[in-house]
Amino acid sequence: FVEGLDGSLFKTVMNQHGLSFDHHIKFVPIFYQHRFSQPYSNGYQMTVGTHAYYKVHGSAEVRLNFDISPLRLKIQVKSAKQWYEFVTKLSAILGGMFSVFKFADKSMYAYFKMQNKQRQGKLT
Secondary structure, three states, rough: OOHHHHOOOOEEEEEEEEHHHHEEEEEEEEEEEEEOOEEEEEEEEEEEEEEEEEEOOOOOEEEEEEEOOOEEEEEOOOOOOOHHHHHHHHHHHHHHHHHHHHHHHHHHHHHHHHHHHHHHHOOO
């Protein structure tokens, strides 16, 4: 039936009138692809949730709710890192460091300039 519910036993006993179960089953299609090749696998991922509750009136029931996702998950396997990925990451790190140091330099310059004016008595 459904792998997530295989082997699961949901039963009620005689004194549990109205014990009902809701089973929510969500399917997400998955597409596996290796870089530069044809797709080699189609499949799905499934999530199962179960909720038990008591009904005040009426008999016990079982509800199965299927939710098939309209979106498809694509998993693409990359073989090796390209040289330009390394250069891009290195440039980003160096650029970030440059920005931080430039900000710190301007802040310290403004602080020391204000301190110098205060010592000279030029601040109003």
